[in-house]
Amino acid sequence: MKVLTVCGTRPDTIKMAPIINELKKYPREVELIEVVTGQHKEMLDQVVKAFALTPMYNLNIMSSKQTLSSITAKILTGLEEIIQKHEPNVIIAQGDTSTTFAASLSAFYHKIPFAHIEAGLRTNNKYDPFPEEMNRRITSLLADVHFAPTEINRDNLLKEGVDPSSIFITGNTVIDALLYIAGQDYKFEDEKLNDFIKNKKIILLTTHRRENWGEPMRDICKAVKRIVKDFPEYGVVFPVHKNPIVREVVFPEFEGVENVYLTEPFDYVPFVHIQKESHLILTDSGGVQEEAPSLGVPVIVLRKTTERPEGVSAGNSKLVGTDPELIYKTVKELTENKEAYDKMSQTANPYGDGKSAEETIKVLFERYG
Numbered sequence: 452m453k454v455l456t457v458c459g460t461r462p463d464t465i466k467m468a469p470i471i472n473e474l475k476k477y478p479r480e481v482e483l484i485e486v487v488t489g490q491h492k493e494m495l496d497q498v499v500k501a502f503a504l505t506p507m508y509n510l511n512i513m514s515s516k517q518t519l520s521s522i523t524a525k526i527l528t529g530l531e532e533i534i535q536k537h538e539p540n541v542i543i544a545q546g547d548t549s550t551t552f553a554a555s556l557s558a559f560y561h562k563i564p565f566a567h568i569e570a571g572l573r574t575n576n577k578y579d580p581f582p583e584e585m586n587r588r589i590t591s592l593l594a595d596v597h598f599a600p601t602e603i604n605r606d607n608l609l610k611e612g613v614d615p616s617s618i619f620i621t622g623n624t625v626i627d628a629l630l631y632i633a634g635q636d637y638k639f640e641d642e643k644l645n646d647f648i649k650n651k652k653i654i655l656l657t658t659h660r661r662e663n664w665g666e667p668m669r670d671i672c673k674a675v676k677r678i679v680k681d682f683p684e685y686g687v688v689f690p691v692h693k694n695p696i697v698r699e700v701v702f703p704e705f706e707g708v709e710n711v712y713l714t715e716p717f718d719y720v721p722f723v724h725i726q727k728e729s730h731l732i733l734t735d736s737g738g739v740q741e742e743a744p745s746l747g748v749p750v751i752v753l754r755k756t757t758e759r760p761e762g763v764s765a766g767n768s769k770l771v772g773t774d775p776e777l778i779y780k781t782v783k784e785l786t787e788n789k790e791a792y793d794k795m796s797q798t799a800n801p802y803g804d805g806k807s808a809e810e811t812i813k814v815l816f817e818r819y820g
C-alpha cells in the first residue's frame with residue numbers, strides 16, 4: 452500500500468502522528484510518503500520532534516500573517532509534483548485546517564482516493580469556526596473514506612448524504628497521542644514556572660481562533676485580569692500563539708499584570724504536563740477540549756459554538772463565549788462551588804480510548820492494501 456500523508460499545523464500534525472507511526476510498523480506492507488506543508492513553522496517543528504516524525508518533504512510555505520488564499524494556492528502547487536511522482540494508492544489528512552482542505556482537493560484533482568481522519572465535526576455555521584467549518588465540509592465531499600471520532604460525527608455525515616459504508620467510528624487520534632506523551636515523566640526546566648506552579652492554583656489559557664481576533668480576545672484578557680485580581684490564590688499560565696495578530700492584542704493587555712505568566716507556545720510534551728497541573732482550562736482550542744477530559748481538568752470554552760458537544764454533554768466542558776462578565780462568573784462559580792467543580796473534573800473521555808490509529812490502519816489495509 453502506497454500511502455501519502457499530509458499535515459502541517461500544530462494540531463493536525465499531533466493528530467496525524469499516531470497514524471504515521473502506526474503505518475511505520477508495517478515497513479514491508481506500506482510505502483510511506485510523509486509530507487508536511489509547513490503551514491506552521493516553529494509550532495510544527497516541535498511536534499515533528501516530539502513524535503520522531505521523518506517527513507520526506509516539507510513544502511515550507513509559511514510566511515508572516517499569511518492569507519488563506521496563499522496557504523491553499525502554495526499547498527496545491529507544492530503537492531502536485533509529489534503526487535505525480537509517487538502516484539500513491541491513498542492520500543490521508545486530518546481535521547479542518549487549510550492544509551487538510553488543500554490536500555483533499557489535490558487528491559481529487561489527481562483522482563486519488565482520499566481518507567479523512569476526524570471526519571464529521573460540525574457547528575453547521577458557515578463562518579464559525581472560520582474557515583474550519585467549510586474546510587471540513589468540503590473535505591467530506593471529496594473524501595472516499597471517513598474516520599469519524601464519535602457517533603454524533605457519523606450522524607452529521609449521514610445527514611449530508613455520505614455513504615454509510617464509507618464511515619468508520621474510530622475515536623480521535625488525539626487520545627492516542629496524549630496517552631503516548633502523558634505517561635512520560637516531565638519536569639519543567641523554567642524555575643520561574645515551577646515556582647508559579649508550586650505557589651498558585653493554575654488556570655491555563657489558550658486562544659487563537661480567527662472569530663476571537665480583536666475585541667473578543669481583548670474581552671478574554673479583561674476577564675482574566677479581573678479573575679487574578681479578585682482570586683490571588685490563582686495564577687494564569689498563558690502560552691501565546693505565534694500569530695502576530697494574536698500577540699498584538701495580548702502583549703499590551705498584560706503589561707505589568709501580576710499573576711499572569713505569559714510564555715511562548717509550549718512544546719507538546721510540556722503542554723500536556725501543564726494541562727495536568729491545571730485546576731481549570733480556558734480555551735478556544737479544539738484539541739484542548741478533547742484532551743482535558745482524560746486529564747480530569749474542567750474546560751471553559753471561549754467560543755459561541757463548538758463542534759465538540761460530547762464534552763459539554765458529558766459535563767467536562769462549558770460553552771461560555773467571550774463575554775467578560777460571563778467568563779468571570781463561570782470561573783467564580785467553579786472556584787467557590789466544589790460540587791460543581793468535581794462534576795466537571797471527571798476523567799471519562801467521550802473522544803476515544805487511545806486505539807484510534809490501530810483501528811484506522813485496519814480499515815486502510817482492507818480498502819487499499
Ligand code: UD1
Pocket residue numbers: 460461462490491492493494495513514515516517519522547548549550582583659661693694695
Ligand atoms: C491554523 C489553522 C487553525 C488551527 C490553528 C492551530 C487554518 C486556516 N487555520 O490557524 O484551524 O486551529 O492553525 O494553531 O488552517 N505562525 C508562526 N509560527 C508558527 C505558526 C504560526 O510564526 O509556527 C504565525 C505566522 O505569522 C502565520 C500566522 O501565525 O502567518 C498564522 O498561521 P496560520 O496557520 O495561517 O493560522 P492559525 O491561526 O495558526
Ligand code: UDP
Pocket residue numbers: 461462465625657659690715716717718719720722723735736737738739742
Ligand atoms: N498545544 C501545544 N502547545 C501549546 C498549546 C497547545 O502543544 O502551547 C497542543 C494541544 O495539546 C493540542 C493542540 O496543540 O493537542 C491544539 O492545537 P491548537 O489549539 O493550536 O489548534 P486547534 O486544536 O484549535 O485546531
